[in-house]
Amino acid sequence: MKEQIKDKEKKIKELQAQGETQKSEWKSLQVEKEEFQHRIPQLEDSLQTLKDITNQAEIYSKVKEWLVNNIEEGLAEYAGTKALGMYHNVSNSDQVTEFIGQNKIVEFCKSLNNYLKWVEASLKAGAPIRVDKKRLEPVLSIEVYKMAFDHIKSKLSSDISNEAAEQLMLFLNRLVQELSD
Numbered sequence: 001m002k003e004q005i006k007d008k009e010k011k012i013k014e015l016q017a018q019g020e021t022q023k024s025e026w027k028s029l030q031v032e033k034e035e036f037q038h039r040i041p042q043l044e045d046s047l048q049t050l051k052d053i054t055n056q057a058e059i060y061s062k063v064k065e066w067l068v069n070n071i072e073e074g075l076a077e078y079a080g081t082k083a084l085g086m087y088h089n090v091s092n093s094d095q096v097t098e099f100i101g102q103n104k105i106v107e108f109c110k111s112l113n114n115y116l117k118w119v120e121a122s123l124k125a126g127a128p129i130r131v132d133k134k135r136l137e138p139v140l141s142i143e144v145y146k147m148a149f150d151h152i153k154s155k156l157s158s159d160i161s162n163e164a165a166e167q168l169m170l171f172l173n174r175l176v177q178e179l180s181d
Contacts, residue, residue, distance in 0.1 A: 057126065063164045064123040066156060067116060075152060076113035083147035084108065087140075107139045112148055119171045128171060131178040142180055149176065 067075075084105065114136055122128045138145060149172045156165050 059161075059164050059167050060123045060126060062160060063168045064120055066160050066164070067120050067123070067168065070155070071113065071116050071120070075155070076109045076116055076148075078155070079148040079151040080105070080109040080112045082151040083144050084140075086147050087144045104139070108144070111136070111139045112145065115145070115172075115175055116152075118175060119168065122171055123167075128174045131175065133179070136179070138179055142176060145179070146176055149173075 084100065088100065118129070118131065118136060149169075152172070153165065153169055156168060160168075
């Protein structure tokens with residue numbers, strides 16, 4: 001009987017030790033659970049940030065695609081001619097040519113095209129890149145460029161989403177600001 005009691009006492013001690021181990025493991029699991037629960041909002045914020053970045057990248061890609069296609073189709077010449085006509089208050093391209101000369105028109109449209117290439121490069125980079133003012137020096141008043149950008153805005157509003165149009169205008173406005181400084 002003494003041996004049975006000793007066995008039972010031994011078994012009780014083993015069970016107590018197992019209980020202590022399980023209690024310790026349970027406490028450890030509780031701490032881990034609290035740590036994970038604390039990190040959930042941070043992870044959700046990070047996930048939202050990634051979604052926002054992905055959405056922004058998609059918009060930039062659409063704007064860049066629109067811009068590249070329209071640059072190839074003569075966007076700078078279209079917007080440049082319209083802006084020059086408005087600026088000089090004349091109604092057709094012959095009058096613009098007569099008023100400021102063909103060389104100045106070509107030079108202006110070329111510079112406008114370079115600005116659009118800057119926007120394209122900025123969209124590709126995902127943020128406005130530094131403007132090289134020596135390479136991108138305006139050949140006419142900044143006001144004429146603003147008018148040209150307004151013509152671009154009116155052209156794009158029917159071709160791409162409002163969100164994409166807003167992004168393009170942000171880049172164009174940033175460019176005007178850089179050139180005005």
